[in-house]
Amino acid sequence: MARAESFQRIYERACRRKGGEAAVASLLPEVADAQTLKATGDDRYLSLMTRRVFQAGFAWRVIEQKWPGFEAAFRQFDPEHCAALDATAIEALARDARIVRNKQKITSVPRNARFVLDVAEREGSMGAWLAAWPVEDIIGLWRELRRRGHRLGGMSACIFLRMAGKDTFQLTGDVIALLIANEIVTRAPSTRAELAACQSQFNAWADESGRPLAEISRVCALSVGDHHLRADEPPPPFLLDPD
Known part of the structure; x- marks a missing residue:
């Protein structure tokens, strides 16, 4: 090599x-520094997770425009409230014009809320858990988000972390x-x-x-280009500068 x-x-x-x-x-x-990550509420991390889940495959502009509606529909992403969303509540949200009415993505909210609550119970808060994770093994944090969260695989884990301010x-x-x-x-x-x-x-x-x-x-x-491709797309050709 x-x-x-x-x-x-x-x-x-x-x-x-x-x-x-x-x-x-x-x-x-x-x-963000560790203090800022710790000071951020669990509801904000759930909000960011949800924003990333809905951004995937959609025009980000649409999600941003509708985000105040998302905050209202999910009661500012209070984890206890969101974790308790049942099938009836999910069906109602799937008809709610304030949000993007994608039922599969909506079902990620209670699942990720339970993930946030579990982390908070064990670690004190989602922010404390993120702050403590060593960046020298950030790919390990990607794996944990994919394993324990919902629809947080692929690029979504590191994009969520970047949105939250965690170094990755x-x-x-x-x-x-x-x-x-x-x-x-x-x-x-x-x-x-x-x-x-x-x-x-x-x-x-x-x-x-x-x-x-x-x-x-x-x-x-x-240093390479302005292609902004997803990680699952073929990379553009690139040659190192000659010595």
Whole structure:
């Protein structure tokens, strides 16, 4: 396996592509500190989970426009209320014009509410659990969200975490292209071994740069292109800059 290029080289390429350091800095995502994650209420995490579930496969613009209606329909995503939603309540919500009336996605709300309540019972709060999870094993948190949550597999786990402010990298098409070019993986990663290889490389770039994974991920994407592909789509062709 060839040695991966340095993050500094990736960063310099991103700056050339986007017009300088200030331009790149303006495009970097925000990362919440542990105190902020802990201070965020469980209802807000359930709200973000639900927003991500409904965004998947829908125009995000539509979901954003309807979001005040979602908050009202689900009583501001109080976990106790949402966990108690029964079949009759689900049917009523499936006819509620304030929200996107997709019954399969609506049923994710009580299931994820029970997940949030279970975590809170064991860990004190969802925020405390997220804050304590080491970013050096963020793929482990992806697995837990997929296993214990509902409709939080694939890209949804890391997108939810990014929305919540938890530090995580994202395997967009551009990032995958960079990882393939650096011979970290040979395809869009899906197995535990492939994801572990990605985690290991991001950890190395974090050690080198002192930056959070979210910033490293975005810089990697900016150094490659503007394709914004999903992780399950073929990556665009990419060649490393010559030495």
